[in-house]
Amino acid sequence: MEFTQVFEPLALDSLHDFALSRKEDGWRYVxxxxxxxxxxxxxxxxxxxxxxxxxxxxxxxxxxxxxxxISDAFLAAFVFENEIHDLFGVRITDIAIDFEGNxxxxxxxxxxxxxxxxxxxxxEKAAKIAAAKAAKExxxxxxxxxxxxxxxxxxxxxxxxxxxxxxxxxxxxAAMDPEKAAKVRAAMEARAKKGGE
Amino acid sequence: xxxxxxxxxGPQHPVLPEPLHLDLVxxxxxxxxxxxxxxxxxxxxxxxxxxxxxxQFIYVAERICGICAMGHSLGYAETVEELMGVxxxxxxxxxxxxxxxxxxxxxxxxxxxxxxxxxxxxxLFMHCWxxxxxxxxxxxxxxxxxxxxxxxxxxxxxxDIDGAMLREIVAVLEGLEAEYATIVSTLLxxxxxxxxxxxxxxxxxxxxxxxxxxxxxxxxxAVNYDCRMLGRGAYGDLSDFQPILDTQGDCYARIKVRxxxxxxxxxxxxxxxxxxxxxxxxxxxxxxxxxxxxxxxxLEQPRGExxxxxxxxxxxxxxxxxxxxxxxxxxxxxxxxxxxxxLADVNMIILTIDPCVSCTER
Numbered sequence: 001m002e003f004t005q006v007f008e009p010l011a012l013d014s015l016h017d018f019a020l021s022r023k024e025d026g027w028r029y030v031x032x033x034x035x036x037x038x039x040x041x042x043x044x045x046x047x048x049x050x051x052x053x054x055x056x057x058x059x060x061x062x063x064x065x066x067x068x069x070i071s072d073a074f075l076a077a078f079v080f081e082n083e084i085h086d087l088f089g090v091r092i093t094d095i096a097i098d099f100e101g102n103x104x105x106x107x108x109x110x111x112x113x114x115x116x117x118x119x120x121x122x123x124e125k126a127a128k129i130a131a132a133k134a135a136k137e138x139x140x141x142x143x144x145x146x147x148x149x150x151x152x153x154x155x156x157x158x159x160x161x162x163x164x165x166x167x168x169x170x171x172x173x174a175a176m177d178p179e180k181a182a183k184v185r186a187a188m189e190a191r192a193k194k195g196g197e
Numbered sequence: 198x199x200x201x202x203x204x205x206x207g208p209q210h211p212v213l214p215e216p217l218h219l220d221l222v223x224x225x226x227x228x229x230x231x232x233x234x235x236x237x238x239x240x241x242x243x244x245x246x247x248x249x250x251x252x253q254f255i256y257v258a259e260r261i262c263g264i265c266a267m268g269h270s271l272g273y274a275e276t277v278e279e280l281m282g283v284x285x286x287x288x289x290x291x292x293x294x295x296x297x298x299x300x301x302x303x304x305x306x307x308x309x310x311x312x313x314x315x316x317x318x319x320x321l322f323m324h325c326w327x328x329x330x331x332x333x334x335x336x337x338x339x340x341x342x343x344x345x346x347x348x349x350x351x352x353x354x355x356x357d358i359d360g361a362m363l364r365e366i367v368a369v370l371e372g373l374e375a376e377y378a379t380i381v382s383t384l385l386x387x388x389x390x391x392x393x394x395x396x397x398x399x400x401x402x403x404x405x406x407x408x409x410x411x412x413x414x415x416x417x418x419a420v421n422y423d424c425r426m427l428g429r430g431a432y433g434d435l436s437d438f439q440p441i442l443d444t445q446g447d448c449y450a451r452i453k454v455r456x457x458x459x460x461x462x463x464x465x466x467x468x469x470x471x472x473x474x475x476x477x478x479x480x481x482x483x484x485x486x487x488x489x490x491x492x493x494x495x496l497e498q499p500r501g502e503x504x505x506x507x508x509x510x511x512x513x514x515x516x517x518x519x520x521x522x523x524x525x526x527x528x529x530x531x532x533x534x535x536x537x538x539x540l541a542d543v544n545m546i547i548l549t550i551d552p553c554v555s556c557t558e559r
Binding site for chain 2 (some may be wrong): 001002003006007028029030031033035036044046048051053056074075076078079080086097099100103104105106111112116118120123125126129130155
């Protein structure tokens with residue numbers, strides 16, 4: 001028996017029918033988990049058959065959405081559905097054994113939904129890294145485009161020296177960090193304005 | 198028929214080393230319904246993944262449970278390696294499985310001792326724990342720790358075991374095997390034990406499948422599933438692996454399955470020691486899991502399949518780490534096994550299921 005794992009999307013509306021069909025097809029229920037997000041949760045339902053572990057992901061479930069229980073098909077799910085309610089605040093309807101919020105004795109309501117300063121810092125850091133990477137790629141693309149244009153312009157015999165210099169300057173600006181380039185442009189405009197006066 | 202009465206069982210009870218509460222609905226000494234309650238000591242360790250990077254969290258993972266410590270660190274490391282596409286050296290895979298199977302032996306011996314104590318066989322309890330001490334001594338010699346081993350890291354293991362020590366492990370296990378066979382023979386042929394366990398807390402094969410049960414609890418009802426049969430890591434190099442099964446589905450069958458699994462683990466360790474390759478024991482792991490990347494994993498803990506899930510967010514800290522322990526999965530089966538039993542059999546049924554509340558309340 002070979003182990004394989006896949007993640008596949010699932011719609012919230014079809015969850016209950018999906019669970020019933022898994023049951024009929026002889027799949028074993030493995031677990032349910034939730035992942036906290038800024039404006040809701042992702043729910044992951046896992047089933048296994050002949051070594052194939054299939055994780056069905058319902059993305060971006062709103063926090064006030066009603067999620068149908070699958071404990072009528074798989075009784076073992078009642079533990080995880082009560083847990084997701086108590087820790088993430090997800091409303092799950094018709095749980096076979098419903099503890100109505102008293103499964104875990106927690107001092108804080110829905111503790112897994114609290115975004116800790118560490119998590120916030122990690123997210124901001126990851127976002128900054130991603131933004132810097134994207135800006136670098138964008139700048140490189142712009143620079144390549146500008147230098148190609150400048151080279152094409154330079155090849156034209158009728159182009160005057162001033163236009164060539166402007167094109168080179170534009171290419172340099174495009175290669176710069178966008179914020180810095182904006183500052184340079186503003187300074188140049190101010191200088192041109194002053195010179196005109 | 199008498200009037201139905203609710204009898205609270207636990208959270209503090211002589212057969213329960215950890216807090217688990219059951220509301221038993223009893224009618225004429227027969228349990229007609231059962232409502233399990235956990236959550237007394239939930240620690241929120243999964244949330245801690247936000248404050249520890251993926252290398253540090255391995256030390257948190259193995260502190261989820263003292264008995265399953267090695268398994269949790271291994272399951273966590275394998276999941277993060279899957280998430281980051283890390284390939285572990287072959288020797289490290291062998292060492293991991295050797296330690297993991299030693300953990301299974303120590304867990305089953307611990308359980309057998311507690312079960313014997315509950316039966317009233319205090320000398321049997323002493324003998325089981327005496328044998329377990331030898332396994333703990335092996336842990337101490339090879340890792341420096343007796344319970345929390347801290348030998349697994351993302352990318353491999355932190356310590357090697359040299360040839361002389363590997364031979365010593367085999368020698369100790371061979372000595373243990375002979376004594377263990379005597380103990381098991383006494384246990385399984387004792388009339389009073391049979392009287393209390395045969396035909397008690399029966400779960401049929403169909404019920405076990407229907408309730409998605411895992412581990413020895415399920416295998417005692419002939420459910421042919423053990424994560425080790427998936428052949429991952431060093432398990433794939435075993436010449437043959439067949440899960441230990443029984444068909445009766447009662448307390449006695451569950452005892453038999455666990456007893457046989459100790460011998461199976463000894464055989465696995467001996468084979469792996471004979472086959473262990475030379476080479477590196479770890480690879481360097483750099484970088485962070487990509488934002489939105491996710492991976493899952495299953496591992497056969499002493500009590501059954503444990504499911505792990507990790508999601509990255511582009512930083513060193515994981516966005517989410519999840520462990521679904523075998524006891525959580527078997528709670529539905531426990532309720533089913535208790536329904537219809539005599540009140541006096543409740544503790545025996547719970548013992549043979551071997552719930553680990555510490556894992557469940559991670």
